[in-house]
Amino acid sequence: MQPSTAERIARLSAHISPSNLQMGESSMLERANCRAKGGAPGFKVAILGAAGGIGQPLAMLMKMNPLVSVLHLYDVVRGFLGQKELEAALTGMDLVVIPAGVPRKPGMTRDDLFNINAGIVRTLCEGIAKCCPNALVNLISNPVNSTVPIAAEVFKKAGIYDPKKLLGVTMLDVVRANTFVAEVLGLDPREVDVPVVGGHAGVTILPLLSQVKPPCSFTPEETEFLTKRIQDGGTEVVQAKAGAGSATLSMAYAAVKFADLCLRGLRGDAGIVACAYVDSKVTELPFFASKVRLGRGGAEEVYQLGPLNEYERVGLEKAKQELATSIQKGVSFIKK
Ligand SMILES: NC(=O)C1=CN([C@@H]2O[C@H](COP(=O)(O)OP(=O)(O)OC[C@H]3O[C@@H](n4cnc5c(N)ncnc54)[C@H](O)[C@@H]3O)[C@@H](O)[C@H]2O)C=CC1
């Protein structure tokens, strides 16, 4: 018989939580960690929503990262953990990754998840404000365009808001953009870099195809095809899964890639740059996704968009219109 989700996470957690390890295994783990990091202590990371479609592969991939010395997994699945253990899961963390909440079904927009996920994100962020106010937060739960403003308002209310430490995860849009553009160019996706700005839903996902590296050009038809494919990537997966949820393994891959960049930044590595949805002055909107430089303090620098072509300028106006509504909806949820 297949183990239940609760059993699976309990087993996974038993392997991962150092408090559940035998002494011998624990010191082996410490030695391995020290070797991997040249003696540095490593970072403490919590995943909130760890039993889910994203959370399970994310936990395993995260555990493989030598920058991580302690990994806490938290969820509310039946019979395991739950809200009374949230504080223990969060205390002392350097990085908190949040893939908690319901995913879409066919016919739904990400905004249709607001009613359920807004409350989940609020509760989790209240826990972060109390137990690890200095942690970096990677927010995955949809609708990201609204959940990041919700998190910001919760942190402001608690008096601990540091805009540099709150990052909405848009890395999956970049992973998709790199993949689809590489297909058209006949390259390996790892050799391609497509900036994706704006937000994380439909027209707010704005790939800047005029800024692709290596430099290249596209016909108007290719531009239209690629932009739509990137914007609708999530919906394509939701339809293919036909009611069984949205992207999970690809999101776990993207989340681990993004978290790794955040940890390298925290460690003090130079020149770490990634796209993320952050507190921003790049446009007139209070939140916007663009390239950011990740450092010891989080998103230490938010880069301007650079030169846009006419197609991108039109796309930017559409993106901003929808984003303004989504941001306001998130802010009002906390301020009401
Ligand atoms: N930012 C992005 O690019 C992407 C975001 N997502 C979003 O990620 C979220 C999760 O997706 P899946 O893992 O596929 O969903 P899932 O339903 O498989 O897993 C969600 C997990 O969250 C847990 N959870 C619910 N309430 C919680 C709470 N209060 N505290 C802690 N855990 C809680 C559930 O028990 C479940 O294990 C969805 O909102 C989805 O839309 C999904 C893919 C990409």
Ligand SMILES: O=C([O-])CC(=O)C(=O)O
């Ligand atoms: O589409 C969804 O609902 C999940 C998601 O954000 C994505 O895959 O980009």
